[in-house]
Amino acid sequence: VRDDYKNDKALLHCAHASESIALCLYMMKGSPADIHHALDTTAAIYARLQVASPTLSLVRHAARTAILSSEIFSHMLSEHMDAASAALIRGSSATDPKLSGLGICSAVFLERAAYCDLQARNPKFRKYGFRMVMAGHVYSLLGYEPHAARCYSCARAVYANSRWHHVDDHITGTLAKQLVGLALPQQAIALLLTRIGSGRHAKGQQLTLLAEFYDLVSEYLQDHSAVGISNFHVMESGGQSAKVLLIKALVIPAIHDPSVVVFAPANALALDDVAASQPGRDKLDWKQQLEYLLMKEERIEHVATTSAQSSWLDLSVSSAAALQLPLLLRGGKKHKHATDPSPVYMVGEAVYVEFTVKNPLAVEVVLKQLHLFGSVQGSSNSSSSCSTSIDFPVSQDEMGTAVVTVDRQDIALPPHAEAVVRLSVVPHDVGVVRIQGVRWALNAHVHGEHTFDLPGMLLQDSLESRATRARAPNTTLVCDIQPAMPWLGVSFTRDGNPLPTPLTCLEGEVLTLDLHVANKGSYALSHLTLVCSSWLYVVEGAAAGGDDDDAVVTSRVVGASGHVTTLPTLTLNPNESKSFKVHCSSRTLGPQHVRFLFRYANTDNSTRRVVPVEFEIEVLKGLTVSHAIHPSYNDITEYVLALSVRRKCNMVHDGDNEDDLSLGFVYLM
Structure with missing residues (x-):
């Protein structure tokens, strides 16, 4: 029958017959090649007829053939997924989005073709992402913004964190605009932050992105009734009911968590000298040696005064084992299970936190009001009424007394620059101060927050801990505040x-x-x-x-x-x-x-x-003076006094080099 229709130039009936032949072959489990040939013949006839006389009925027939082809090929082996995708692409090109009623078929076919590429024997991820972008574009033209945002989100999952930066930027920017239209400004702000924080744009483009980001935040703060996400919080700032958006894990600037160091003042000098000192000063070898010497001499004093049988001379040459002293490991070595002593924090003395920040942008970034945040809990025998946990920097007890004093700094980071920041908190009462992270103000409407993530030591106590790589809790940021000490x-x-x-x-x-x-x-x-x-x-x-x-x-x-x-x-x-x-x-x-x-x-x-x-x-080396006295040869009543002064400077690092200076003096007496 198909050949008769073809000979009679009845191409529409010939296409219907080929479509029916393909369906019969599929139901009878016929040859995939014959099924493929019949469906291709049908699609080619519809395409030829549509070029000659485009009508709505031909569009319907082409759409039906595309759906039938995709279903047949998708239910066969996985190697036929490419054919299913190709059939859907042909169907999407046959359905003009401008036609009412069937325009959305083009977007649906593109989306379905993308899923066929993903389900093939060798998944084609980039082709999947490209066709999802095409489907999202068609959805957007037809006014289906939620479906367009869904397609762009799926495509972004393919191109994010890849080498295709320009594609990722295009998808992210388009998706952010669509989210704004869908009344989801916080999600749009989060997408813009990922694009800004990458730091891969030119200076002018970064300035444009920052201006767009600030404008979007300002518009959102005027009406923040939209559905929010967990990392965004709207807070009151100042006495004029001004609102700011606090963004957790803000990528501007980038903070390197492994560089976080918490330490107490290294000495009892002025605060400026303490701030200029380097952390880790307590680990100097000579300081450890002097502490060990002090412990040894005090042990000798104790044994000599309490025991009448011990002599000072014998004790001075006694070994560490005889004096019951621990061994001093030289060269910075320590036992494999030994840990560094925890620093001592006192009331009224600063607790310093030092970390490294980096500006990922090609423009200067100014961070204002950079300060630490956390919580403080007073002890049971504390002088104040701070018995419960109180957050700082807004930290006052029930009597309105400040619990801690927080240091605030303003820093300017040049483009792509790193800086070491040192902040401090001063506790005013005995208790436990838990430092959680750092906050800053990026501009008048945007505040950032970063929570420190310090991993603990790997546990080796059991096979289960080793297998799961379990870690002990890290107490570096937990400061036990002791009563005040002299300074x-x-x-x-x-x-x-x-x-x-x-x-x-x-x-x-x-x-x-x-x-x-x-x-x-x-x-x-x-x-x-x-x-x-x-x-x-x-x-x-x-x-x-x-x-x-x-x-x-x-x-x-x-x-x-x-x-x-x-x-x-x-x-x-x-x-x-x-x-x-x-x-x-x-x-x-x-x-x-x-x-x-x-x-x-x-x-x-x-x-x-x-x-x-x-x-x-x-x-x-000091002066060496030698003298000699001889009778004078000219007068028997006179004597000659000869003085010789010699200075020798022997430097340790110069070896045997000596600077000899000899002076001779002769006096007649």
């Missing part, structure tokens, strides 16, 4: 002037330095102890302001080596300072570092802290 400030001077760098002295020369100690805290300071193994030194006592013997601050040597000196009668009240004379001498030639360690405590000696002090010296 020791230490400085050395000579004749009222600061020490030069380096300080020059002669071998065996006795220098007299002025030691100034001050309590800059709010509690009394006592139990001051000095440790120094670089010099031979003696601390001269000073008057404490009274006339009796108890008013004199005396020094006492602890241990057997003379390296440790304590001032047992010294007590410094808040804002009180004292000066001592330190007589010191060096027996080692050449440049060297003199290191002191000052340990102090509160009045009841319950909590102790240390302050390291270091300065450079250069020790020169």
